[in-house]
Amino acid sequence: MKVFGWRRRLTPFDRKLTAILAICVFISFLLPLRQGIGARVLVERDGKVIYTADLDHDQQVELQGPLGVTVLQIEDHAARVISSPCPQKICIGLGKAKHSGDLLACVPNRLVIRIEGDEEKERGYDLLSR
Amino acid sequence: MFGRQWVTLLLVLIAALLWWRLPPGEQQLSRTALVMGTLVEIKAFGDDEEQLDSAISKAFAEMTRLEALLSSHQPKSEISRLSNSADEFVASPETIELISLGRKIAERSNGAFDMTLGALKKLWAIESENPQVPSEEQIAVALQGVGPEALQLDGNRVRKKLPGLQVDLGGIAKGYAVDRALALLRAAGITSASVNAGGDIALLGDHDGRPWRIGIQHPRKSGELLAALELSDRAVVSSGDYERFFEQDGIRYHHIFDPRSGQPARLCQSVTVVAADAASADALATAAFVLGPEEGLQLLEQLPDVEGLIIANNGKEWQTSGLPQSQ
Numbered sequence: 001m002k003v004f005g006w007r008r009r010l011t012p013f014d015r016k017l018t019a020i021l022a023i024c025v026f027i028s029f030l031l032p033l034r035q036g037i038g039a040r041v042l043v044e045r046d047g048k049v050i051y052t053a054d055l056d057h058d059q060q061v062e063l064q065g066p067l068g069v070t071v072l073q074i075e076d077h078a079a080r081v082i083s084s085p086c087p088q089k090i091c092i093g094l095g096k097a098k099h100s101g102d103l104l105a106c107v108p109n110r111l112v113i114r115i116e117g118d119e120e121k122e123r124g125y126d127l128l129s130r
Numbered sequence: 131m132f133g134r135q136w137v138t139l140l141l142v143l144i145a146a147l148l149w150w151r152l153p154p155g156e157q158q159l160s161r162t163a164l165v166m167g168t169l170v171e172i173k174a175f176g177d178d179e180e181q182l183d184s185a186i187s188k189a190f191a192e193m194t195r196l197e198a199l200l201s202s203h204q205p206k207s208e209i210s211r212l213s214n215s216a217d218e219f220v221a222s223p224e225t226i227e228l229i230s231l232g233r234k235i236a237e238r239s240n241g242a243f244d245m246t247l248g249a250l251k252k253l254w255a256i257e258s259e260n261p262q263v264p265s266e267e268q269i270a271v272a273l274q275g276v277g278p279e280a281l282q283l284d285g286n287r288v289r290k291k292l293p294g295l296q297v298d299l300g301g302i303a304k305g306y307a308v309d310r311a312l313a314l315l316r317a318a319g320i321t322s323a324s325v326n327a328g329g330d331i332a333l334l335g336d337h338d339g340r341p342w343r344i345g346i347q348h349p350r351k352s353g354e355l356l357a358a359l360e361l362s363d364r365a366v367v368s369s370g371d372y373e374r375f376f377e378q379d380g381i382r383y384h385h386i387f388d389p390r391s392g393q394p395a396r397l398c399q400s401v402t403v404v405a406a407d408a409a410s411a412d413a414l415a416t417a418a419f420v421l422g423p424e425e426g427l428q429l430l431e432q433l434p435d436v437e438g439l440i441i442a443n444n445g446k447e448w449q450t451s452g453l454p455q456s457q
Contacts, residue, residue, distance in 0.1 A: 010137065014137060017137075017138065018137060018141060021141045021142070022141070024145075025141075025145040025148065044162075047163070087257070087259040088376075090373050093352070093372070093373055094352075095352035095353040096352075101160075103162065103169060105162075105164065105168075105169035107168060107169065110164060112162055112164070112169060114162070123345075124343065124345065125343040125344060125345030125355070125358050126173075126324070126342050126343045127171075127173075127324055127342065127344050127345070128326075128329065128345045128346075128347060129326075129329045129330075129331055129345070129346050129347065129367065129368040129402060130328070130329040130347035130370070
C-alpha cells in the first residue's frame with residue numbers, strides 16, 4: 001500500500017491538473033500539424049542550407065551564388081527575389097513565397113529558397129504548375 | 131507538495147516520451163534539386179524513410195542522366211551530336227522513344243510542335259544574356275527543312291532531312307525525364323509520389339488518401355491561381371509566355387515559337403494540359419499554345435484521355451469538356 005501512498009496526498013486540484021494534462025496529451029495526437037511553428041525561410045546552395053530566417057522579421061538578405069549576389073527580400077510575411085545577376089530574371093518573376101512548401105529558385109545562381117513551418121496556413125494546393 | 135510535483139513531472143515525462151517515440155506511420159519525404167535547367171521537387175509517401183530517400187536519389191540520378199543525353203545546351207549530349215551529324219545517326223533507345231513520340235504529336239498538330247527548331251532558338255537566344263530579334267532573312271534560313279518529316283526513324287537510326295538541321299527537344303524532354311523519374315519511384319514500390327520539374331508534373335497514386343490538388347498559375351497575376359485541379363495518376367504541364375521572355379521596344383518576345391513564322395506564338399497566354407504522361411502533356415501544351423485557343427482546343431478534345439485549359443491572348447478561358455477542376 002505504500003506504493004500508492006501518493007494517491008492519498010492528491011488534492012482535487014492535483015486530480016484536475018492530471019485530467020487536464022491527460023486531455024492535452026490526447027488532443028495533441030489528434031493534431032496532424034503538431035510542429036506548426038512560425039514560418040521560416042531557408043536558402044540552399046548545392047544542397048546545403050546557407051541561410052535561415054524568421055519570415056516575421058522584415059529584412060533584405062544578400063545571397064552569394066556562382067554568378068554573384070541574389071537579393072532576397074523578406075517583407076509582410078513573404079519572401080521574394082528582388083535582384084539577381086542571372087540573365088533571364090525568372091527568379092524575380094516567380095513572385096512571393098509565403099506558405100509552407102512554397103519554393104523559389106534561381107537556377108543559374110544555384111539558389112533554392114523554401115518556406116517551412118507555419119503549416120496551419122493552407123495554400124490550397126499541393127503542387128503548382130506554372 | 132511532493133506528491134503533486136511528482137505526478138506532474140511524471141505526466142510531463144510520459145507525454146514527452148509518447149510524443150517523440152510514437153511511430154510516425156506513413157510520412158512524406160520531399161527533396162529538391164536543380165536539374166534540366168529548372169527546380170525539380172520530388173515528394174513521396176511511405177512508411178520507410180530510407181526506401182523513400184533511396185528511390186528519390188535514383189529518380190534524381192535518372193533525370194541528371196537524361197539531361198546529359200537529351201540537352202541541346204550540353205555540347206557532348208547525344209542530341210548535340212545528332213545536330214552536328216551530317217549522316218545517319220545511331221541513337222540510344224531513350225532518344226528514339228522520345229523522337230518517335232514527338233513525331234506523332236508533330237504530325238497530329240500539323241507541325242505546331244516541332245523538334246527541329248534548334249537553329250531558330252539559337253538565333254533568338256532567348257535564354258542567353260543577349261537575346262535578339264532576328265531579321266526575316268535570318269529566320270527564313272533557320273526554318274529551312276524544319277517540320278514533322280524533318281526527322282526520320284529507322285530502327286535505332288535517325289536521319290535528318292537536311293544535314294544542318296538542329297534538333298531541340300526542349301518542348302518534350304523535361305516531361306519525358308519527369309515520367310522516367312516517376313517510373314523509378316513506382317518500381318521501388320512507392321504508391322504515392324509526385325515529380326515536379328518547374329511545373330511539369332507527374333503524379334503517382336493519390337496524396338495520402340485524397341486526390342492531389344494542383345494549382346495552375348495565372349499567366350498575368352503573379353501569385354494567383356487560375357484554377358485548381360484534383361488529379362491522381364496523371365501528368366499536368368503548363369506552357370506560358372510569362373516566365374522566359376525579353377522585351378524590346380515594348381514588345382514581349384517569349385520562348386515558344388511558331389514554326390510557321392519563326393516568331394513567338396501570339397495567340398495564347400498559357401496552356402495547361404492533363405494527360406497520362408508528362409512527355410505527351412509537355413509536347414501537347416506547346417502545340418496547343420502555337421495553334422491558339424480554337425485549334426488548340428480541337429486538338430486536345432480529339433485525343434483520348436487528354437484535357438486542357440487554354441488562356442487566349444485576350445484573357446478568355448477555353449477548356450476541354452472533361453477538365454477535373456476543384457474550383
